[in-house]
Amino acid sequence: MDASYITPFMTSIQNVFSTMFQLPVEIGEPRLKTESTTTHDVSGIIGVSGEMIGTIVLSMPGEAAESIVALFTGEQMAVDTDDFADAVGELINMISGNAKAEFQRKSVSISCPSVVIGSGHRVASNSGTPCVMIPCTTDCGEIVLEIALRESEEAANTKSAAA
Amino acid sequence: MRILLIDDSKTMRNIQKSVLKQLGYTDLEEACDGQDALSKVGAFKPELCLVDWNMPTMDGLTFVKTFRQTDKTTPLIMVTTEAEKSRVIEAIKAGVNNYVVKPFTPDLLSERIAETLAKCGVNT
Numbered sequence: 001m002d003a004s005y006i007t008p009f010m011t012s013i014q015n016v017f018s019t020m021f022q023l024p025v026e027i028g029e030p031r032l033k034t035e036s037t038t039t040h041d042v043s044g045i046i047g048v049s050g051e052m053i054g055t056i057v058l059s060m061p062g063e064a065a066e067s068i069v070a071l072f073t074g075e076q077m078a079v080d081t082d083d084f085a086d087a088v089g090e091l092i093n094m095i096s097g098n099a100k101a102e103f104q105r106k107s108v109s110i111s112c113p114s115v116v117i118g119s120g121h122r123v124a125s126n127s128g129t130p131c132v133m134i135p136c137t138t139d140c141g142e143i144v145l146e147i148a149l150r151e152s153e154e155a156a157n158t159k160s161a162a163a
Numbered sequence: 164m165r166i167l168l169i170d171d172s173k174t175m176r177n178i179q180k181s182v183l184k185q186l187g188y189t190d191l192e193e194a195c196d197g198q199d200a201l202s203k204v205g206a207f208k209p210e211l212c213l214v215d216w217n218m219p220t221m222d223g224l225t226f227v228k229t230f231r232q233t234d235k236t237t238p239l240i241m242v243t244t245e246a247e248k249s250r251v252i253e254a255i256k257a258g259v260n261n262y263v264v265k266p267f268t269p270d271l272l273s274e275r276i277a278e279t280l281a282k283c284g285v286n287t
Contacts, residue, residue, distance in 0.1 A: 016266045019266035083174070093265075094266050096244070097217075097245060097246065097265065098266070100246075101245075101247050110244075
């Protein structure tokens with residue numbers, strides 16, 4: 001995957017967490033997600049469409065997610081509530097939107113967020129699209145951003161026709 | 164001052180409410196998408212709207228275009244993750260008076276609200 005697809009997300013999660021609730025994020029070494037990689041208990045998911053397609057996932061262990069949501073909302077919320085899911089959705093929405101602005105492409109859209117909560121779930125990305133995991137260390141715990149993005153066929157065709 | 168907060172995220176509406184209450188604004192109404200907002204503007208008669216862009220049912224841009232067909236003056240501030248310059252221009256062309264990119268600090272939101280109200284000649 002093009003490294004320029006990954007870097008904006010590193011900057012974005014740091015920007016969102018520091019601006020909204022002053023939580024520093026230390027970025028680890030990105031690595032490819034494999035079939036056997038487990039997903040944390042809480043996943044905030046955004047779909048990307050247009051000239052780039054794929055998914056972006058904010059994956060967090062339950063305890064870390066509870067602490068982060070408490071900082072974000074100012075309230076302690078149970079993981080199984082609608083308000084908790086809403087907060088996780090808004091976080092991944094801001095991270096994705098912020099990163100998208102750095103792509104310098106005219107036609108990339110993001111979906112409204114979805115949130116999956118439960119141990120042992122797996123978020124699958126489109127086959128043929130590699131998924132890069134960005135480990136992030138915070139005072140609330142270790143969390144992961146998963147980026148599975150590629151150029152759409154339409155955009156690739158337009159580019160090759162112009163070349 | 165009556166302020167309508169239009170965002171599908173309750174978390175974001177709560178954050179905005181908290182900032183607005185600190186600024187002394189307490190007459191607040193909430194809508195979870197553009198359609199919901201349109202159904203509330205008649206009765207609530209907002210003097211300022213904060214509008215998200217990406218929402219289900221009716222997005223913020225469609226709301227702004229629809230609202231501006233009958234109301235040319237009520238100040239509208241787009242509060243969104245859509246940060247590309249082309250989007251900002253699109254929103255301004257549709258009729259928003261100011262633009263705030265998420266994430267934002269309480270100070271930034273306060274500044275943009277004050278700036279917008281002053282620009283639109285609204286007495287607070």
